[in-house]
Amino acid sequence: MQFFNHFLREKGVKNDLRSLLYHIARSIKYINFSLRAGNTAKLDSSNASGEEQMKLDVLSDKIISNELEKSELAAVIASEEQETPLKFSAPRGQYAVTYDPLDGSSLVDANLAIGSIFGIWDTTDLIGTTGRKNLIAACYGVYGPRVIFVIAVKGKGVHEFELNDVGEFCLTHENRTVALESKYFAPGNLRCTRSDDKYLALVQDWIRQGRTLRYSGGMVPDLHHILSKGQGIFSYPRDEKYPDGKLRLLFECDPFSLIFEEAGGASLNQEGTPILDMKVEEIHQRVPIFVGSKTEVERAIEKIK
Ligand code: AHM
Ligand code: MG
Numbered sequence: 001m002q003f004f005n006h007f008l009r010e011k012g013v014k015n016d017l018r019s020l021l022y023h024i025a026r027s028i029k030y031i032n033f034s035l036r037a038g039n040t041a042k043l044d045s046s047n048a049s050g051e052e053q054m055k056l057d058v059l060s061d062k063i064i065s066n067e068l069e070k071s072e073l074a075a076v077i078a079s080e081e082q083e084t085p086l087k088f089s090a091p092r093g094q095y096a097v098t099y100d101p102l103d104g105s106s107l108v109d110a111n112l113a114i115g116s117i118f119g120i121w122d123t124t125d126l127i128g129t130t131g132r133k134n135l136i137a138a139c140y141g142v143y144g145p146r147v148i149f150v151i152a153v154k155g156k157g158v159h160e161f162e163l164n165d166v167g168e169f170c171l172t173h174e175n176r177t178v179a180l181e182s183k184y185f186a187p188g189n190l191r192c193t194r195s196d197d198k199y200l201a202l203v204q205d206w207i208r209q210g211r212t213l214r215y216s217g218g219m220v221p222d223l224h225h226i227l228s229k230g231q232g233i234f235s236y237p238r239d240e241k242y243p244d245g246k247l248r249l250l251f252e253c254d255p256f257s258l259i260f261e262e263a264g265g266a267s268l269n270q271e272g273t274p275i276l277d278m279k280v281e282e283i284h285q286r287v288p289i290f291v292g293s294k295t296e297v298e299r300a301i302e303k304i305k
Pocket of ligand 1: 080100102103104105106188189217218219220236246
């Protein structure tokens, strides 16, 4: 049985990056514990002992920021839950970590799978950079019937680990890959088809071609489905409500773009630019995204551009 830390050492991942991933893995375990303890996202009241209980997304944010501070490796952290980035003194490193502490938290009360997403940058100046230049690793945790931790370190592939009964992440899949073509589709923001005929035609094509719909409304489980099956396309285009798309560049799209490119897939914005090549202009920047099997993603962009 291979534990993630040993496995990453064998892969030649630097000590400080492994240590940062170790702290992220700990935060995933604590968030999972809070979820299983029944602290649903709707809860924002007093518990039986009269203590204030936090909403799960706020609690997850705190768990992660505490762990990252403890690591002494993250000098800057930026969270989807925080207006502005936080600076720490980081005697052992100069990384920035961007994260969505609990993506899809509105699905918690329905007991659907949700997740946490992380990007690790080798710069503390996020504004003006691109994922291509400074994003060196990305990972996510999926809280479903099982707890899964997927890590991509640039140039070292995408690897999957599962939490065992004694709280260790064990290797289950080495070098996940995504095929060029796919039978699965996960079309986000179908509201957009009311005003965008091209997106309507694209989705109708997928339906007519007899493809299989796999869409839960949670980006993490929806993209994890694609990675597990080794094929699929996920889309979240812009519309009137979300003129720049809904999903965030730093917290969701850049990390998943690194993971999918590492696995041989593609991740493009609505103009066909790789998300990793997009300049970071603001911390909460949003971007329309088409991600998954490379040929499918390129074909989709040709049809809706
Ligand atoms: P969140 O970060 O507020 O949880 O929103 C992100 C989620 C994604 O998980 C999912 O793909 C998307 O929102 C679904 O959006 P919609 O509610 O428009 O269907
Ligand atoms: Mg989110």
